[in-house]
Amino acid sequence: MSPTDPIPVAIPVALGDAFAWYAPGPLRRGVLLCGTFGFEQGCAYRSWRELAATIAGAGCPTLRFDYPGQGDSRDPDGPEIPAALDAIRAGIAFLRERAGVEEVAVVGLRLGATLAALSQEDSAGAGIDRLVMLSPFVTGKAYRREMAMQSRLLDVMPDRTPMPQEPDALMVGSFVLGARTLADLAGLDLMAPARPPAPRILLLGPKVEALAGRYRALGSAVETGPFPDLTQLVSDPLFSRTPEQTFALVRDFAVDGATGERDGARDRSLEPCRLTDAAWSEEVSRFGPGLVGILCRPAGAWSGDTVLVVNSGRNPRAGHGRQTTRMARRLAAAGIASFRFDLRGIGDSPDRPDGSLPLYAADSVGEVTAAIDHLAGLGYTPSVILGNCSGAYQAFQALAQDARLRGALLVNLYCFDLKPGTDVETMVRDTFRHSQGYLARARQGRFWRRILSGEIGLSRIAAALLRDAAARLDRWSARMPWRTLQRASVAGRVARIRRRGARICMVYSADDLGIPTVQAHFGASDDRIGRRLGYPVTILPGTDHNLSRQADQDRVFALLERVVREARPAAEPAPARPSRSPGGLSLRLSRSG
Template sequence: MLTDGAGQTLIDEPIAAEPVPVMLGDAFGWYSPGARRRGVLLCGTFGFEQWCAYRSWRELAGMIAGAGCAALRFDYPGQGDSRDPAGPEIPAALETIRAGVAFLREQAGAEEIVVVGLRLGATLAALSGAEIDRLVMLAPFPTGKAYRREMAMQARLIDVMPDRTPMPQEPDSLMVGSFLLGPRTLADLARLDLAAAERAPAPRILLLGPKVDALGERYRALGSEVETGPFPDLTQLVSDPLFSRTPDQTFALVRDFAVAGGSLPVSSPDPLPGPCRLADAAWQEEVSRFGPGLVGILCRPNGPWTGDTVLVVNSGRNPRAGHGRQTTRLARRLAASGIASFRFDLRGIGDSPARPDGSLPLYAADSVADVTAAIDHLAASGFAPGVVLGNCSGAYQAFQALSGDSRLRAAVLVNLYRFALKPGTDIETMVRDTFRHSQGYMARARQGRFWRRILTGDLSVARIARALVRDAAARLDRWTTRAPWRTLQSTSVAGRVAALRRRGARICMVYSADDLGIPTVQAHFGNSEARVARRLGYPVQILEGTDHNLSRAVDQDRIFAILEGVVREARAADRPGTAAEPASPQPAKPPADLTLRLSRTG
């Protein structure tokens, strides 16, 4: 039973239903039916911030559905798993909000509509013109210009090259966390202004966040009943994709406001929507659940299929659409070349269930079981994968899967940091100390601002000492990796790679220039370019001028060319007598100075 602060019953029979995928025009969404005549539409924010908040946003939808109200959340057109919009992004987003309200009225039989908006999503919800009964605005931007200013500041911190300099921006565009805001989007944002509204967006409004009092007074003057309050845990929700935390107390307030006074049960709810299939001229996609409740999307060509399927593993805590939506774009591009692909969420990521112990899935040894479940699912569906792709922690899981599953013929490992981890490794500490800083403490010790931060107390000397000890231990481990007593072991990295090479599998390793994982190759396989290529099956490829996340379109083009070449060669190896077709464009040729580069970086 759910009650309010005074003990009054809000919903006497809370229910929870498994959400089902739906389409709202070009937008892909998740719908949870409810027993009441109230529907709640969740309008997330854009790009990087929503990527950070994705998992928590899913939890909020579950809280609302569990209280008995139908809940609908979605990816805006051009984001996540949605189709690209036919026109500009901002008008398409506003139209999707209106379509979501209509869906709840028609599909859920909702007579009352509540809209919950986060950040830019709150701004858009208030300006959508949709007829709604209640509106929750979580840290809204008063204007589109304010959103652009804040994202520009974020970009200088998030999108950086290996030397920590800001990534060059395209003219009249803004990239934030690998999500690109184009010229038309920026122009449309500049016209958004909540204070210019002449009618209130809803009769009842809950405003939570910093500096919301003036906006609250404006809506009161327009006739709304407005409640305001702080949003103390906003930063932990939208600023860190790896370690984002769900703001439980704030979300509980949102749920209570959204469901309070909910009307009587629906007499005869409509049946659930049928299977959700996304399609375009070159591709078609279908959502599936498999294994221990995992969620994935199979993307296949609309035209002839070559018989090839690529399995893509999550990087970090990125949902299956990938960093900056790269995986979705890659999947649809592969389909245009006749290649199928499957992107899915490991447990603890995106729309898959939580891990049993609630821990992060990054570098978790047991997460390879999720990859195996995906392979089993695809094999049973007639789309057995031959190539697995992963970036960073996803590359780690891809290597484990390739080593343990003979059904895989090749792996493309992008910016792999470690092939293996010692039991008991503190993953969260390793990730915080390593991936938040592309320079080690020894390198930064040569910079004056580093010492100023120590003297002012901004950096803890004890913390630095612990990090240096860990770094020294890691270096010692690398130095002894190729010692005879270790390389002869079948469980060593060299032994595992030799075993998979004997069965005909190969590894294509790709690195951004100066990536922190490059010394891993040297540690296990030596400095000789030819020897490394012979042991892995492919030469290591170093991509100049790229960041760790391969954010720019030109860098993603290079990965696509490399992957397409590996897929075609794996196909030829599986089908004797079939010549591999050359990929177009050809995979980037590895630099001649690979040996020197590995030595210098290590």
């Protein structure tokens, strides 16, 4: 394949319980990508997709997948770690048997590299010919220790205290490692097998020389090198960056020497991927400007209701902590269809034309409209739209513009509008990474120590204070007559939404930074807010911005079911004084208690 040839379009396929993407290629060497787990893979998802496309563009059939219980895959019937090992073996078998390749190269990231190597321990027959291990964990205990440290940084309450953990479990970035998974991790050890996982191995990362020595002693040809850009890949879901130089080395090692002409007829015989369970059935859609989404339908009777879900931040369509996938299948069990999709620049959808971040992008509402049009063409016109944080921003814009939507559930909406020219990346870095403002943190001794050490610059503080002051001024003037009487004002758009019979349900975690925005536009009275929106604002006390705990997700699900039910065309008009929302405290009560 020449550099000018188009990159093959990936095809969704199933590997047992695992959802996978397969990109055909003419060469006889296939490449399997084994990502890492949970939060880290959510950060790396976009870059991992780019690596797969680069390898496929070089001519090798390429396969990447979600482990069972993660992403868009089914939940495994048994323990998580054995299911992940089985999925890796199924991927190798797919490339050899279905794609018809003669050689297989495997690329593993972090825990995925560890599992890829161990998948060959008891494997019989043709296995891995080349193996790339990107910063592997030599033992599962090392992975557990590092995830425990990450958890203390990632899973925190609004006051920055650690989130309470469930007994015998570990939450890491809203992904939960259960007791059995933790026990199985404790038994993983790359130094234990008596034979190497592959004849040729590329090991990139810190402290890999001991493992490289072990593999050389077992007869493998091993190359080593650093992985200097690992942190930028797996530590930040909003601003993760592709490690281009490292991935170029990975591509070259994976495809070097690949030859032959593979039988492409096998690819044409692949059937569309449909994952099903007792309560739901899912299939992938491509629509609009190359967007990718998944329609989840009830296996039983459909109520006629469909929920459209918009990405939060840069989380792929499965959602932070896989919440969206789980919610979609729970909706299907209740007879409600749903559609989760990726905006441009997120997940499996193409890049934005200018390469910018999709967060709070004004033109992304057109992609939401494209999703509504697509669903309408399938006979699943959505009645309710759901979004969290930046997804709530896009959901509100779509609700205001598209009369087909009759209800919205907006979770932790930070702002209704964003002024043109706003530096979104700076706003997000300064606002959402810190639940406390600079003035509040000024009362803390460690804040001043960071200033004196030079870790925080005074110019940065001054700029942040100016932005905070401008935001407070904007909120203060939001209900002034010259703004509320404008048709484009938030109050004006909400009034038009309500006149057509649609309603807005807003949910916040306690002390969320978006709460003052609602008060600025609609006042602090529960009754006044309820009359204007159609529902009172619900505050979930004792939870984090991402609603990581299952109990909080349950309360949001109860609200969503109610909004869907009351958005049906046959439903009675919204009462002038709506009843209290279930599952949380009202805005006024939470602020006083």
